[in-house]
Amino acid sequence: MEQTFAQGNSFLHKADPRAKVVSALLMVCTIAVLNRIPAAATAFFITCIFLYIAKLPLMQIVKRLFVVNAFVAFLWLFLPFSVPGRTLFSIWRWHASVDGINMAVLITLRCNAILIIMITFIETTPVPILALALSDLKVPDKLVFIMLISYRYINVIFQEYNRLVEAARIRGFVPKNNIHTYKTYAYMVAMVLIRSYERGIRVHQAMILRGFDGKFYSLHRFHLKKRDILLAISAVLFVASILYIDYLPVVI
Amino acid sequence: MSILLKLKGICFNYPNSSKSVFENMSFEFNKKERIGFIGPNGCGKTTFLKICIGLIRPDKGEIFFKGRPVVSEKDLFLMRKKIGFVFQNPDDQLFSPTVLEDVAFGPLNLGMDVDQAKIIARQSLDLVEMNGFEDRITHKLSGGEKRLLSLATVLAMQPEAMLLDEPTTGLDPHTRNHIIRVLNQLDLGLIIVSHDWDFIEQTTSEFYTIEHGCTCKIDKDVFHQHLHYHPGGNLHHEHGTAQ
Numbered sequence: 001m002e003q004t005f006a007q008g009n010s011f012l013h014k015a016d017p018r019a020k021v022v023s024a025l026l027m028v029c030t031i032a033v034l035n036r037i038p039a040a041a042t043a044f045f046i047t048c049i050f051l052y053i054a055k056l057p058l059m060q061i062v063k064r065l066f067v068v069n070a071f072v073a074f075l076w077l078f079l080p081f082s083v084p085g086r087t088l089f090s091i092w093r094w095h096a097s098v099d100g101i102n103m104a105v106l107i108t109l110r111c112n113a114i115l116i117i118m119i120t121f122i123e124t125t126p127v128p129i130l131a132l133a134l135s136d137l138k139v140p141d142k143l144v145f146i147m148l149i150s151y152r153y154i155n156v157i158f159q160e161y162n163r164l165v166e167a168a169r170i171r172g173f174v175p176k177n178n179i180h181t182y183k184t185y186a187y188m189v190a191m192v193l194i195r196s197y198e199r200g201i202r203v204h205q206a207m208i209l210r211g212f213d214g215k216f217y218s219l220h221r222f223h224l225k226k227r228d229i230l231l232a233i234s235a236v237l238f239v240a241s242i243l244y245i246d247y248l249p250v251v252i
Numbered sequence: 253m254s255i256l257l258k259l260k261g262i263c264f265n266y267p268n269s270s271k272s273v274f275e276n277m278s279f280e281f282n283k284k285e286r287i288g289f290i291g292p293n294g295c296g297k298t299t300f301l302k303i304c305i306g307l308i309r310p311d312k313g314e315i316f317f318k319g320r321p322v323v324s325e326k327d328l329f330l331m332r333k334k335i336g337f338v339f340q341n342p343d344d345q346l347f348s349p350t351v352l353e354d355v356a357f358g359p360l361n362l363g364m365d366v367d368q369a370k371i372i373a374r375q376s377l378d379l380v381e382m383n384g385f386e387d388r389i390t391h392k393l394s395g396g397e398k399r400l401l402s403l404a405t406v407l408a409m410q411p412e413a414m415l416l417d418e419p420t421t422g423l424d425p426h427t428r429n430h431i432i433r434v435l436n437q438l439d440l441g442l443i444i445v446s447h448d449w450d451f452i453e454q455t456t457s458e459f460y461t462i463e464h465g466c467t468c469k470i471d472k473d474v475f476h477q478h479l480h481y482h483p484g485g486n487l488h489h490e491h492g493t494a495q
Binding site for chain 1: 307349358
C-alpha cells in the first residue's frame with residue numbers, strides 16, 4: 001500500500017505519533033459533536049492551517065477530499081428538501097428549508113475538518129510505527145496485530161486474486177451477465193478467502209516457531225520531546241475554544 | 253554424541269486418508285549431525301519435519317528433546333528455541349516490514365532488548381552474506397533474497413540445529429551455491445528435506461528416506477545412469493562444472 005502522505009519533513013511528520021494519535025482523537029471527537037456553523041467553520045479553518053503545516057502534495061489532498069465530498073454532495077441533494085423549516089427557496093414543488101441547508105453546511109464542514117485531521121495527523125506516520133504508537137497507548141495487542149498483518153499481506157492477497165482472474169481469462173473467460181460469470185467470481189472470491197486463511201495459519205506457525213507469544217515488540221523507540229507536549233496542549237486548547245464557540249449564544 | 257531429538261513409536265495418518273503415514277516410526281538425531289531426506293512426493297517428508305518441531309501432534313508416540321519428553325507448551329517453546337525450522341515458502345516466514353525487523357523478531361521474542369536484538373540481527377545477516385539489506389522492504393525482495401532472509405531469521409534465534417523444507421525450490425544456480433556455501437560454514441546440526449540430490453550431497457553426510465511408514469537410512473551406493481538429450485549430445489562435453 002502506497003503511503004503517499006507518510007513521506008515528509010514537516011513538524012507534523014516529525015512529531016511523536018503517540019501525541020499525534022491522542023491529539024487527533026480529542027479533536028475529532030470534539031468536531032463530531034459540534035452543533036453550529038460558527039464553531040464548525042472555525043474548526044475547518046484551523047484544520048486548513050494543519051494542512052499548510054504538513055506541506056502535503058496538494059493534488060493528492062484534493063483527490064482524497066473529492067471522494068468524501070462526492071458523498072456529501074449527495075446529501076446536499078436531499079437534506080435541504082427533507083428537513084422541515086422556514087423555506088429559503090423553492091425548485092418546482094420542493095422547498096429548501098433554512099434548517100436543512102444549515103445541516104448540510106454543518107455536515108460538510110465537519111466531514112472535511114475530520115478528514116483533514118486524519119490525513120495530517122494519522123497518515124503522516126508510516127503504518128508499522130503507528131501500530132507501535134497504538135500499542136504504547138494500550139490498544140490491545142490483538143488489534144494492533146490485525147492492523148500490521150493486514151498492511152503486510154493486503155497486497156499479497158490482491159495479487160493472488162489477480163492471478164486467479166488472469167488464469168480464468170487465459171482459458172477464455174469473458175465476464176457477462178449470466179450464472180456462469182457469477183459462479184466464477186464467487187469461486188474466485190472463495191478461493192482467495194481459503195488461501196488467505198491457510199496462509200494465516202502458516203504465518204502464525206512461522207511466528208510461533210520464532211518464540212511469538214502474543215506480545216508486541218519492535219526495534220523502534222519513541223522519544224517524547226517538548227514539541228510533542230506542546231502539540232497535545234494545543235489540541236486541548238483547540239478543543240476548549242471550539243466547544244466554547246459552540247456554546248456561545250449567537251444570533252445567526 | 254548427545255542426542256538432541258528423539259522420536260519413539262510415532263504413528264500418524266491424515267484424517268481423511270486410510271493409508272498411514274507413519275507406523276511405529278522411531279528416529280534419533282544427534283547434535284551436529286547433518287542428515288538429508290529424499291523420497292517421492294507424498295511419502296511424508298514434510299510431515300516428518302512438522303512432527304519433529306511439534307506443528308503436528310502424532311496419533312501415538314513420544315518426542316524427547318535432550319532426553320526430556322516434550323509434552324506441554326513450555327516444552328515446545330524450549331525446543332523451538334534450539335531447533336529452527338525454515339519453511340518451504342519464504343513469503344510465509346517474512347511478515348515484518350523491513351529486513352532488520354524481521355530478523356530481530358526472534359531475539360526480541362526471546363527477551364533480548366532492542367540493542368542486543370539489533371546486534372544479533374546484523375550478525376545473522378552477516379552469516380548469510382546479506383549485509384546492506386537491513387532497511388530493504390521484505391516483500392519487495394527477489395525470490396532468492398527472500399530465501400536467504402528466511403534462513404537469517406531462523407539463525408537469529410541461535411539454534412543448535414535447523415530443519416529445512418525444500419530449501420532450493422525455484423532458485424537459480426547462483427543463489428543455490430550461495431546457500432550451499434552458507435550452510436557449510438555453519439556449525440549446526442541439519443535435517444534437510446529436498447529433491448535436489450546434488451544439494452543434499454554437498455551439505456549433508458547421511459541420507460534417509462521414508463518407506464513403509466518408517467525412516468530408513470540409505471547406506472548402499474547404487475550405480476545408475478541418467479539419460480538426457482540436448483543439442484550437441486554426441487560431442488564431448490561435461491555438466492555441472494560451472495561454479
